[in-house]
Amino acid sequence: MINLETPRKFRGLIAQARQVAGQYYRPISRKYDLAEHDYPKELDMLAALLDGMNAGSPESAGARTSKRQSSEHEEGVRNGSNLSTCLGIMELCWGDVGLLLAMPRQGLGNAAIAAVANDEQLKRFDGIWxxxxxxxxxxxxxxxxxxxxxxxxxxxxxxxxxxxxxxxxxxxxxxxxxxxxxxxxxxxxxxxxxxxxxxxxxxxxxxxxxxxxxxxxxxxxxxxxxxxxxxxLLGNPEVDVAKGFAGVMETFDNTRPMVAAMAVGLAKASLDRARELLQDHCALDYRKPLLSVSHAEAQLYQLEAEWEASRLLTLKAAWMADNRLPNSKEASMAKAKAGRMATDVALKCVELCGLSGYGEDELLEKWARDAKILDIFEGTQQVQLLIVARRLLGKSSKELK
Ligand SMILES: Cc1cc2nc3c(=O)[nH]c(=O)nc-3n(C[C@H](O)[C@H](O)[C@H](O)COP(=O)(O)OP(=O)(O)OC[C@H]3O[C@@H](n4cnc5c(N)ncnc54)[C@H](O)[C@@H]3O)c2cc1C
Missing domain, CATH: 2.40.110.10 (Butyryl-CoA Dehydrogenase, subunit A, domain 2)
Structure with missing residues (x-):
């Protein structure tokens, strides 16, 4: 059964990812927001550093090691690379989603290779971006x-x-x-x-x-x-009409929790900054009943609850992939919930923080713009809900469009 505590073995990786987010991403966030299409050259050195840190380690903070685990040699419950990848991504996206997406060798194609490639291809494409x-x-x-x-x-x-x-x-x-x-x-x-x-x-x-x-x-x-x-050609070249779309679609079971993790990280950044900016006005005393706190405080509590729910759904979907449990429904649930949550949370934080939220002196306005894509790519909000409905009702894509 899933344990809701963060596995001890991943705590070092989480701390490293947070360091990268705070010390490398944040200082150049605005620079590359303003200079669209300029390559963030600072990432080259960072990517080399991460490669070094991840060398020989099955766990990493990037897309490249996220894959469906082989259960042949494993017994019991496993916390593997899907979970560690999502935990790492959450921290990195607390720094900057755009910069994470621009990181060499951590592309969504890497996750596709990890999910679908055979052993020979995994070896041949190792290190590719x-x-x-x-x-x-x-x-x-x-x-x-x-x-x-x-x-x-x-x-x-x-x-x-x-x-x-x-x-x-x-x-x-x-x-x-x-x-x-x-x-x-x-x-x-x-x-x-x-x-x-x-x-x-x-x-x-x-x-x-x-x-x-x-x-x-x-x-x-x-x-x-x-x-x-x-x-x-990744995986099996045979056209298996019985298996249908399943081959390539397996990619999404791995990548949707990763996009959900991006949303969780971005929303955390917005919440953290909003709490800091509002600290003179919001006491945030969690012992007080909701009806006796200010509207802003009540809203922050509500956003935090949405954030927590999204985070748990994301970890569950990744954990299921690590344990070879079919997770298409959970991956879509996580993506739908976290994508919408991040857009709502980031915009609400802009609103709560007034001029500080809307101006370019703060990153809150940037995060509100960055958030929207997380509810679009790797399948939109509406499409995720459709997939969940199909799974719950046992309907095919032909039966429920
Ligand atoms: C910045 C960015 C980066 C991207 N990166 C990649 C990438 O790396 N690789 C890649 O392949 N693609 C990428 N995409 C594309 C992205 O995955 C698509 O935009 C997305 O899948 C939606 O497709 P569409 O834009 O054609 O919208 P459409 O499919 O035309 O949908 C338009 C609207 O209709 C809704 N809709 C569609 N079908 C249904 C339905 N059956 N029921 C209810 N509502 C429905 C959608 O939710 C949406 O709101 C990226 C897009 C952006 C904007």
Whole structure:
């Protein structure tokens, strides 16, 4: 059974991540919020440091080690890399979500590789920095509708199509691209391919200007007769119509708790700063009944409760992945709850802090802008609720749209 205490073995990692957030991310947060599309070069040294700290350790604060655990050699309850990754991300996003997303070798594509790759691929792609490209101009929430094609030609697959809104799509060394082997076979034919930058036929066509997470690049990429080695197809190349979409979708079971963890970290930053700014007006005495405290105090208590609920759902979803328990429903619950919570909490903190909340002297206004994406990417709020409803009611995606 899950233990709600933070495992002792992760406390060092959490402390390190908090240090990185406070001492490295926060001081450059505003700089890269204002200089959208400039590469945060400070991250290179930091990434090298983290690589060194994580070398030989199965636990880390990044996306790269998050994976579905093998239970063959494990007995009993396990607190593994999904949980440690989420705990680390919460701390790092207390610092800056955009900078975390821009960290070399910690892309969502890395989590996809960790979730779906076979042992040979895990070894071959170790140390790579990979973005993840699913979304297309006519395909967002309905990822089964992708049009990018992959056609086998000898030892290669030939990719054609366009991907948009690819986080780290220009800076990462590779992109994990979702493409269909045969549109006629529906979702079962969708596979993911690791395409390295520099492969002829792959071209970054645009960088987006955004509301928030401006430190992170968001690219549009075109694939024109792009030849990718056949061994770069992640996982099983067979089209298993019975298994359907399950192969590539497993990625989301790992990445949605990670996005939820980002939301938990950002909301904590907003709450902490709001409490500091309001300390002369809000006594925050938790022994007093809610009806006898000020409106601002009551609101802060309510936001804290929402935050705690989101944090526990996130840890549960990650812990289930570590223990090889099916967690699609819990991953979506965590993402839905935490994504909405972070947007609400960050905006409410802006409101409670008045001019300090809205002005650029504080990071609160930036966090309110950064928060919104956490309720959109890796599946929007509405789509997460739909997935939860399907799971609870035992309905397929055809039966409940
Ligand atoms: C900054 C940023 C970074 C991103 N990074 C990546 C990335 O790295 N890789 C990647 O592949 N994608 C990425 N995305 C894309 C993101 O995942 C999509 O934007 C998201 O999945 C929604 O797709 P859409 O924008 O096409 O909206 P649509 O699918 O067109 O949806 C529009 C609205 O309709 C709602 N909706 C859709 N279907 C339903 C339904 N069945 N029931 C109820 N409501 C519904 C949605 O919730 C949404 O509110 C990124 C997006 C942004 C903005």
């Amino acid at each position: 990979a973005a993840m490209a699913i979304t297309e101009p006519d395909c967002g929430s309905d990822s089964a509708a992708i049009r990018t094609t992959a056609v086998r030609d000898g030892d290669h697959y030939v990719l054609n199509g366009e991907k948009i809104f690819v986080t780290s799509g220009a800076r990462a060394g590779a992109v994990v691209v979702w493409a269909t082997l045969d549109k006629g076979l529906g979702r079962a034919a969708i596979k993911s391919f690791v395409v390295e930058h520099g492969t002829p036929g792959m071209e970054v066509t645009r960088l987006e200007k955004k509301l928030g997470i401006k430190a992170s690049d968001t690219a549009a990429i075109r694939f024109s007769d792009c030849r990718v080695p056949a061994e770069n």
